[in-house]
Amino acid sequence: MSEKHIDEISGVSTTGHEWDGIKELDNPMPRWWVWTFYGTIVWALAYTIAYPAWPMISSATKGVLGYSSRQELSTTLEAVSAEQASLRTAIAEKPLEEILGDETLRRFATSAGSAAFKVNCSQCHGSGAQGAAGYPNLNDDDWLWGGDIESIHQTIAHGIRAEGDDDTRISDMPAFGDILSPEEIKQVAAHVVSFTGTPSDAALAEAGAQVYADNCAACHGEQGKGDISVGAPNLADAIWLYGSSEADIAAQVRLPKQGVMPAWQARLGDPAVKQLSVYIYSLGGGQ
Incomplete structure (x- = not known):
């Protein structure tokens, strides 16, 4: 085995590696860095013992602390649902004008209505309620049946030419x-x-x-x-x-085209229809 080369300037031996005449000094790592590295190893081992970590055939190690991210999510959702319960109850019980007049209820109904709109209405009216050929734009001031909050609620609840709903809107133009x-x-x-x-x-x-x-x-x-x-x-x-x-x-x-809109009252329930009404009214096109 050949002797290690000693750098003439620093007096430190080199690693034996050389690139284009440049040699690497074999200095020891700083002690703080070494102890930090060892600390990360200890931390990783402790973490895998305390929390779920190691995969097995059909599950994973549970960890001595018994932590579950699913349980944490479930607990958080239950807490949020409990906080919102009073708001949902108020929306179910109050008339639309009172909901609009209550800032907290109005904001909650608008947010919930926006989510309901994306799931149930955006397929026809567009994600921004801008409409399309044959589907009304809900952002403008042009309303077939009126754009006040009560009229909007009536239209959403009972639809237009919706089969099976006795209160549906009907306006058939003759051919x-x-x-x-x-x-x-x-x-x-x-x-x-x-x-x-x-x-x-x-x-x-x-x-x-x-x-x-x-x-x-x-x-x-x-x-x-x-x-x-x-x-x-x-x-x-x-x-x-x-x-x-x-x-x-x-x-x-x-030969007139006669559009059909579903009646949402039976499908979603009155609180959700109220939330949709408030959201659509908030878009700015309501009268």
């Missing part, structure tokens, strides 16, 4: 393809476009005014402003469920 001629449908579509824009043919729109007055004004109003009492949409704004072009409007007049 005018069986009532009006193709030319009359073109005329009334052009007239409806004239409420908010420029029709393709002014003569068609003018002729459609009488067709509209005879067949549509009873529900949508003479100026196309709609009627929330019967769920008739406002035709004089820029918000459309099924498209705003003359072709889209003519198609809806000819």
